[in-house]
Amino acid sequence: MTHDHHDHNHDHGQEPPSDMALRVKALESLMVEKGLVDPAALDAIVDHFEHRVGPRNGARVVARAWTDPAFKARLMADATAAIAELGYSGGQGDHMVVVENTGAVHNLVVCTLCSCYPWPVLGLPPVWYKSAPYRSRAVIDPRGVIAEFGTALPEDIEVRVWDSTAEIRYLVLPERPAGTEALGEEDLAALVTRNGMIGTARL
Amino acid sequence: MNGVHDMGGLENLGSIAPEADEPVFHHAWEGRVHALSVASPTRRNIDEGRHQREKIPGPAYLAMSYYEKWFRGLSELLVAHGFITPAEMGSGRAAPDAPKATPALRADEVTDRFARKGSYGREAAAPAFAEGEAVLARNLNPHGHTRLPRYVRGRKGVIVARHGAHVFPDSHAHGQGEDPRPLYTVRFTARELWGEAANARDSVCLDLWEPYLERA
Numbered sequence: 001m002t003h004d005h006h007d008h009n010h011d012h013g014q015e016p017p018s019d020m021a022l023r024v025k026a027l028e029s030l031m032v033e034k035g036l037v038d039p040a041a042l043d044a045i046v047d048h049f050e051h052r053v054g055p056r057n058g059a060r061v062v063a064r065a066w067t068d069p070a071f072k073a074r075l076m077a078d079a080t081a082a083i084a085e086l087g088y089s090g091g092q093g094d095h096m097v098v099v100e101n102t103g104a105v106h107n108l109v110v111c112t113l114c115s116c117y118p119w120p121v122l123g124l125p126p127v128w129y130k131s132a133p134y135r136s137r138a139v140i141d142p143r144g145v146i147a148e149f150g151t152a153l154p155e156d157i158e159v160r161v162w163d164s165t166a167e168i169r170y171l172v173l174p175e176r177p178a179g180t181e182a183l184g185e186e187d188l189a190a191l192v193t194r195n196g197m198i199g200t201a202r203l
Numbered sequence: 204m205n206g207v208h209d210m211g212g213l214e215n216l217g218s219i220a221p222e223a224d225e226p227v228f229h230h231a232w233e234g235r236v237h238a239l240s241v242a243s244p245t246r247r248n249i250d251e252g253r254h255q256r257e258k259i260p261g262p263a264y265l266a267m268s269y270y271e272k273w274f275r276g277l278s279e280l281l282v283a284h285g286f287i288t289p290a291e292m293g294s295g296r297a298a299p300d301a302p303k304a305t306p307a308l309r310a311d312e313v314t315d316r317f318a319r320k321g322s323y324g325r326e327a328a329a330p331a332f333a334e335g336e337a338v339l340a341r342n343l344n345p346h347g348h349t350r351l352p353r354y355v356r357g358r359k360g361v362i363v364a365r366h367g368a369h370v371f372p373d374s375h376a377h378g379q380g381e382d383p384r385p386l387y388t389v390r391f392t393a394r395e396l397w398g399e400a401a402n403a404r405d406s407v408c409l410d411l412w413e414p415y416l417e418r419a
Binding site (some may be wrong): 020021023024025026027028029030031033034035036037038041042043044045046049051052053054076080084087089090091094095097110112113114115119120121124126127128132133134135136137138139140141142143145148149155156157158159160161162163164165166167168177183189195200203 | 207208210211212213214215216218219220221222225227228229230231232234235236237238239241242243244249253256257265268269270271274277281286287291292295296297301303304305306307309310312313314316317318319320321322323324339340350351352356364366369370372386388390393396397402403406407408409410411412
């Protein structure tokens with residue numbers, strides 16, 4: 001398997017195409033034949049989600065909030081508009097809300113009913129976020145879930161879970177790590193992880 | 204519908220198992236399913252798409268991967284709306300006399316489409332509840348689509364934010380129009396939801412439409 005994003009599927013090489021690969025190919029052919037989709041548009045959509053959106057976008061939002069108090073104020077007041085200032089907008093990010101971690105509060109985002117996730121700032125969700133174990137447990141045992149990701153939260157930190165049941169999409173603003181006062185926005189963005197912006201980790 | 208998709212509060216469904224350096228798509232076909240789904244003419248109604256996946260029978264729903272569910276939901280919706288006939292789905296070929304549609308999305312429109320600002324907010328009647336007001340999540344068990352999870356039904360919470368009126372999924376998913384209703388963020392304490400063993404500081408917030416709520 002190669003790490004090239006254009007060719008990281010498991011369907012090539014010695015293995016015969018899987019049943020799903022054949023079924024999806026058949027549906028795509030039929031939809032193209034019927035004029036329902038444009039195959040070049042499908043290529044562009046895959047490229048968009050593999051290369052144009054992803055957690056680096058959200059990391060830039062976080063780093064800007066850490067370094068620019070006026071931006072942070074706008075972000076907390078109207079996250080959709082503030083995030084659009086950085087060029088991130090569109091479907092699954094139309095109604096953004098940013099929730100801030102502090103020394104006293106930790107936030108965790110889930111979608112128990114499906115897998116809602118803020119695509120423009122985090123890209124598509126990882127498999128675990130969409131999985132039944134995470135969707136089921138995040139609301140009843142957030143501390144246990146976060147511990148499984150490697151962070152034991154102190155008892156006296158308040159945990160707020162956000163279940164994305166409507167079209168509001170949540171992004172966690174992590175606390176700026178100590179000792180980063182000298183770092184610029186780009187270096188700070190490199191410290192921000194996807195899990196930190198979902199809330200399964202603290203930075 | 205009280206289906207297995209409404210899984211908030213269950214335990215023992217397996218380990219969470221995060222994967223290091225996870226690719227966006229694990230197989231090329233997953234990317235194609237995602238692209239087909241968002242480019243499909245059926246994408247116009249996101250609530251209907253969600254409900255179609257929820258209707259996958261529970262044992263299969265739990266056994267299928269995310270993109271297997273998307274593939275099944277897409278295939279079923281294309282047939283339900285007459286974009287593809289069952290015979291065409293069976294043969295994999297368009298009927299000889301089938302009219303050819305024009306794709307809703309061209310390649311040169313993709314970047315704009317995904318950056319385009321949309322909104323589920325709509326003009327509607329003023330909200331009945333104020334911020335800080337105590338509300339009760341109603342004990343509703345509709346047989347169709349709803350975004351009111353079972354784990355909050357009958358529980359008391361507090362309005363912490365108001366979002367104007369949004370498209371109401373319970374109506375929209377069933378072709379009954381957008382039927383916009385006031386939308387609120389409601390905070391429930393972990394103890395209200397899970398009992399006295401829960402940490403007294405913790406809470407869960409959900410975004411709930413006015414028909415799900417009554418004054419506490």
